Amino acid sequence: MADQVQAQYFAQQGELTKAYELLKPYYEQKKTTFSYLITFASMAARAGEVQAAVGSYYTAYKLGPRQKQAKEALYQSAFLSYQFQDYDGAARRFKEFMQVYPSSALNQDAKWQLAWLKYLKGDYNGAYRSFAALQNEKFKGRNRRNKYPADRMKYWMAMSLYRQGKQDQAKSIFEGLAKDSLMGYYAITANYRLKKISAATPRYVNRALPENSLRSISRMPAMEFMMPTIDDRVMATVALPGETEEAFVMQELAAESPEAEAAELAEGSDEKQIEVTDQGQPLQDNNANPVLVKRFEKARDLMTVGLEDWAKWDLYDIEKKTRNKEFMKSLMNEYNSVGYYHRSSYIGQVYFSGQRSSMGVDGVRNLWEYAYPKAFSNLVDK
Structure with a gap:
């Protein structure tokens, strides 16, 4: 329809609110149309209307789970739920994604997200076990290159121990990270944590954090060092230019199509x-x-x-x-x-x-x- 084309033009010009408002009146009429829901969800997310985007992506996936963009729709629904701090909803959708699309390379990213959600919700013991399981997971074939950096995994395992008050165990991991001669991000951060541990007597963190405290934790900028992706090779279709790596999760979907895989095998x-x-x-x-x-x-x-x-x-x-x-x-x-x-x-x-x-x-x-x-x-x- 003409308004849909016009909305895409507005989006390309950076006028995201105009694009969203142009499509919004058609929602009731088109809410059972897969292509409309995908376009509307993308515009809504880019305009900051996250709730509308989450619902539209998930509805589109339910309408046609075998359609070409259904996988993207379900993953975006889960990821945007996380960004909107609906952690329970995000966890449900990430788990559903892994069940419906078990062969997707994005399953590794979904596993990380589930571990990270536990950390954000204050379940540090569960987060530690999940991070440890990811670190010990063995990758084969094409997915071997998707393994998360070891220093990143170890750091968040140490932080999970640190938040539980297990200072000695956390300190041991931080000391190992701090020995990195290249002084990468995690080496610097581990040194900072070691100074804090040395400067203060061990304290036990209150696991029963109030809701506001959890929300403040979740508002930390999700920079490259916070949220790993699959070898950093994926890109979010709804993200604005200049956003962090968190915005890059969906490009992997293009590489997962049969045509792309055939081309990769043929060309190397x-x-x-x-x-x-x-x-x-x-x-x-x-x-x-x-x-x-x-x-x-x-x-x-x-x-x-x-x-x-x-x-x-x-x-x-x-x-x-x-x-x-x-x-x-x-x-x-x-x-x-x-x-x-x-x-x-x-x-x-x-x-x-x-x-x-x-x-x-x-x-x-x-x-x-x-x-x-x-x-x-x-x-x-x-």
């Missing part, structure tokens, strides 16, 4: 498909992936005309489709140029830790600067 990894010049420009040769080359060119064009927020999505799409180290270096530079520092930091810490460790600061200073960027120095240094 594009590790050797893209080369980069010294200036960071991708070379267009016979082996280059033309889609990624075009996305890179598009991102540069968007930055040239001042649309940095839009360029970020193209850069992220490139990142998720290649593991070419030279291309990653080019991406870190582009991310920094548009203020997307947490992405360049992630690449620098995850993919170049070996080089930084073996060659030191003087050997690869640029990689250290990408891993720990001076974000927004023009404002901070004033």
